[in-house]
Amino acid sequence: MKYQTLKGLQDILPPDISVWHHIEAAARKIFKSYGFHEIRLPIMESTDVFIRSIGETSDIVEKEMYTFEDKGKRSVTLRPEGTAAFVRAYVQHHLYNNPSPQKYYYMGPMFRYERPQAFRYRQFYQIGAEAMGIEDPKLDAEIISMLSNILSSIGLEGLNFEVTSIGCKSCRPDHKKALKDFLGKKLDNFCSDCKRRYDVNPLRILDCKVPACIESRKGSPAVLDHLCSECSDHFNKLTHYLELLKVPHTVNPNLVRGLDYYTKTAFEVSSKNLGSQSAVAAGGRYDSMVKEFGGPPTAGIGFAIGMERIVPLIKDAIAATEGPDLMICPLNDAAAEKGFQLTEQLRSEGLWVEINHEITSLKSQMRKANRIGAQYSVVLGEDEIKSNSAVIKNMTEKEETSTTLDFKDFLRIIRSHS
């Protein structure tokens, strides 16, 4: 074939799209009950927005960004994630002047030049949420509980919620030293990227995907064991509140996030049905990012759900085959005109109505009504037009109801069954 989607990108077509709609609608409903408002942000930003926040030594910035020069010679990047772009908007529009917590959500595509594989794409969609202005760990628990509610409301079960703390600026030096002592002894076993990271940001070695590095870093000291008293207190309260809200979770001291901006709480939700790309959602706190973007010191916490990871998990459970309420099958030109009027009248009442514009045999029209999954069909021929009456057929129950050709009668019959 001459033209195909680019590697790692995919078309989302009906009937699969109805699963996407189902997830988005369920998420919106829950966001509303928690007081989150939707925001829509641009798909590209100045490259600096991502380098500053995600971190120069992260895999995303080092290897995965779609960065290019625009015609005005500015370096722009297709957003690899939503949080940095969100914080840019938060500071730009002084959203911190609103009462805290300010709560926002977004849905849209992200771009990472990763090696494509099952459940890993170069353009993928996230549903993300960010809550700003509150340092209290009750907010962390509320956010994780909201995520859990979204995932269970779409029918996802058996997920593993892992939480940890990755500390703050005051606990990191202690952990960094312990980590360097541990990794330094076997540095020869690591890839060249990790050897470089050892000096600049040894924490990033914990996120390297090279198998030899994964093996060699086993048993390395976790930040959780090196927390300062403030971070430790925050983490203990978080797990207490999660228990209070009955959010099932496990503490994983080795949980590593691929983004540099996190402070304190970090979490990940995984499914065992996705192979190596098991993370369906992830997030954490980022209490210093707003200040780094030039705003007043403001705490933040959020998460993002990966759509391509959850759609396959619920696809079969959702009735993806939707069909029209009514299919009108005219057998001659006069019937086609009457049918055309009826179609538009019923559509303006909110029904999904299809009509055959090309007049074909009764048999082929009925076959089509079946194929597209119409709930009802009506045949309009010479007799129907003359007598101003017709028979509406329920395609699943095979039940027939006589009616006049007044659209209100059609509406009554179709609505009385739905």
Ligand code: HAM
């Ligand atoms: P992240 O862990 O990089 O976090 O991505 C969140 C989720 O996006 C992952 O758990 C996964 O489900 C999905 N995802 C990531 N990369 C891919 C890919 N290549 N193909 C398919 N799905 C993918 C963030 O992006 C943070 N911004 C989350 C956050 C919000 N933290 C605080 N606020």
